[in-house]
Amino acid sequence: MEKTWNNKAWFFVLPVLLLVAFSAVIPLMTVVNYSVQDSFGNNQFFWYGADWFREVLTSERFHDALIRNLLFSAIILAIEVPLGILVALAMPKKGIWVPVCLVLMALPLLIPWNVVGTIWQVFARTDIGLLGYTVDALGIDYNYVRNTFDAWVTVVVMDVWHWTSLVVLLCYAGLVSIPDAYYQAAKIDGASRWAVFRYIQLPKMGRVLLIAVLLRFMDSFMIYTEPFVVTGGGPGNSTTFLSIDLVKLAIGQFNIGEAAAMSLIYFLIILLLSWIFYTVMTNAGNDKPMTGGGE
Amino acid sequence: MIDLSWMAWTWPTAIFFIVIFSLILAMGVWEYASPGGAPRIGILRFETTRGDRLFVSLLGSAFICLGWLWATDLSLWYALGVSALFFILVFRLV
Structure with missing residues (x-):
């Protein structure tokens, strides 16, 4: 029997997609935009490149908060x-x-x-x-x-x-x-x-x-x-901890660019560790042989 | 036209997101044109679909770039090259 394809189901997913876009994707995009710029208030932004990331990654303050959090x-x-x-x-x-x-x-x-x-x-x-x-x-x-x-x-x-x-x-x-x-x-x-x-x-x-x-x-x-x-x-x-430090940076010092870079690094660390936990725990004990070739 | 100035868009970040969304779209087209996204076991000994491999590649690339920024003052374009290599390796081997 031939399988029936019906793409109507996508319309049921649409409201969730819009909601997630509104509440998560768009704010995240904004944070990415802020992380490569410097702001002096009054909604004026100046290109700063990846320097905020470099500053956060090499800052002792961030390292200490990260170690404390871990x-x-x-x-x-x-x-x-x-x-x-x-x-x-x-x-x-x-x-x-x-x-x-x-x-x-x-x-x-x-x-x-x-x-x-x-x-x-x-x-x-x-x-x-x-x-x-x-x-x-x-x-x-x-x-x-x-x-x-x-x-x-x-x-x-x-x-x-x-x-x-x-x-x-x-x-x-x-x-x-x-x-x-x-x-x-x-x-x-x-x-x-x-x-x-x-x-x-x-x-x-x-x-x-x-x-x-x-x-x-x-x-x-x-x-x-x-x-x-x-x-x-x-x-x-x-x-x-990282979140307390982040709030101090973003709201206390109003350093939006550096805070955005820090929050993206923070987000990536959570994403990586959660993915490792999930993968290790769902695959624990499944020592299967390799299947399939390269793409 | 909706005013998006509060989002502080720049061309580099816009291109970054266009590339990510295009990659997701391309995965859909790829699966439609040549189905084969079923889980398989690679060198890391756990099941991955094509989508999983894209996720691993993107996440890995992010950390390659962060590591690059932390370790060296050289241009990020080199890190992009390393990430592209990582992409290929993940899709071939993982």
């Missing part, structure tokens, strides 16, 4: 993913406690970023905050405003508190979709708890785990509001 994302993923899996495994699969656990898990996700920042700013204060006061009372010299290490601990713990639930909920969705027959077969074979996790639960969670890792990486790499509210990028520049 370190932050690595710490976040190393904590939130295993912790999320552990909590999801410990959650009940049926019974009255299921909705209770789900609601409790969803609560941090419902709080806006700036409110989370404000909560933790107060919570971690040694004079009026419960956490800060308790840690201080235990004899630990803790002050997130003065001490770099304390500021980092506060920002990391705040992010873990805010976002581990997302990993938990995604993993939990993967876990409850596993049919009972798999567990029964494992029981008959006398599989250990670890074997059940390694060969049944982990592979079945693979897809949702990929989404969780991607979401958490992209989000942590773009983090702005929470550390900005809690530490303001300080002490010094110790918690100034």
